[in-house]
Amino acid sequence: MKKVMKITFIGVGNVGAPLADHLQKLEHSVTIAARNPNSPSVQAALSRNASFKVEPPLEAVKSAEVVFLATPFTANEAALSEVSSALEGKILVDCTNPVGANLTHGLKSERSGAEVVQSFVPAARVVKAFTIYGFENFEDNIYPGYGDLKPAMLIAGNDGIAKQTVSTLCQELGWEPVDVGNLSMSLHLEHMTLLWIQMARVQGLGSGFVWARLQK
Numbered sequence: 001m002k003k004v005m006k007i008t009f010i011g012v013g014n015v016g017a018p019l020a021d022h023l024q025k026l027e028h029s030v031t032i033a034a035r036n037p038n039s040p041s042v043q044a045a046l047s048r049n050a051s052f053k054v055e056p057p058l059e060a061v062k063s064a065e066v067v068f069l070a071t072p073f074t075a076n077e078a079a080l081s082e083v084s085s086a087l088e089g090k091i092l093v094d095c096t097n098p099v100g101a102n103l104t105h106g107l108k109s110e111r112s113g114a115e116v117v118q119s120f121v122p123a124a125r126v127v128k129a130f131t132i133y134g135f136e137n138f139e140d141n142i143y144p145g146y147g148d149l150k151p152a153m154l155i156a157g158n159d160g161i162a163k164q165t166v167s168t169l170c171q172e173l174g175w176e177p178v179d180v181g182n183l184s185m186s187l188h189l190e191h192m193t194l195l196w197i198q199m200a201r202v203q204g205l206g207s208g209f210v211w212a213r214l215q216k
Contacts, residue, residue, distance in 0.1 A: 008033050008064035010079050012045040014135035015095050016070030021049045026172050033060035061086040070095040080120045088123035091162045095130040097193045114186035127157035127166045128186035131193045136207035141174050150176040151210035156185040
């Protein structure tokens with residue numbers, strides 16, 4: 001029997017809004033953490049799905065079992081600072097990417113953005129997930145014609161139980177979760193995001209492609 005989870009989103013832009021929408025339609029309880037409930041992004045999310053709850057950030061995070069971080073990377077520290085105490089022991093799904101000038105890694109590939117996120121909230125159980133693609137594939141990840149083969153969602157983290165919870169959410173959303181290892185492996189996932197952007201946006205391949213895993 002599927003477990004209904006209390007999920008909070010910090011950030012409901014191009015990435016956060018479709019993920020929140022799909023999770024709510026899977027009957028999870030989804031709350032938007034918002035300082036200003038009348039902000040354009042919150043109102044746009046509510047126009048998409050009126051079933052979202054909207055609460056002040058600290059209240060929204062306190063009541064959550066899983067928190068999705070889907071803000072611009074440069075906003076992460078500020079977004080997490082006011083809720084860090086409430087994140088102790090909770091699963092924090094890092095959906096963000098440090099993108100630098102000319103589509104380079106924003107941290108010069110010296111450290112993953114997910115490890116930086118973990119440093120902001122040391123007591124949280126950070127799992128990198130829902131990156132490696134553009135937002136279009138979070139809106140619609142259906143690729144018919146491949147039998148049982150599902151698009152792969154690569155995840156990384158240091159906590160095995162947290163990764164299993166995120167893997168279950170991935171499966172419910174139609175992805176094949178692929179655990180690539182500890183949180184430090186997020187650096188490679190962030191480079192996969194840059195590769196996808198280069199191919200889709202710069203080279204003009206378009207957003208309608210994903211990675212998949214074939215295994216003997």
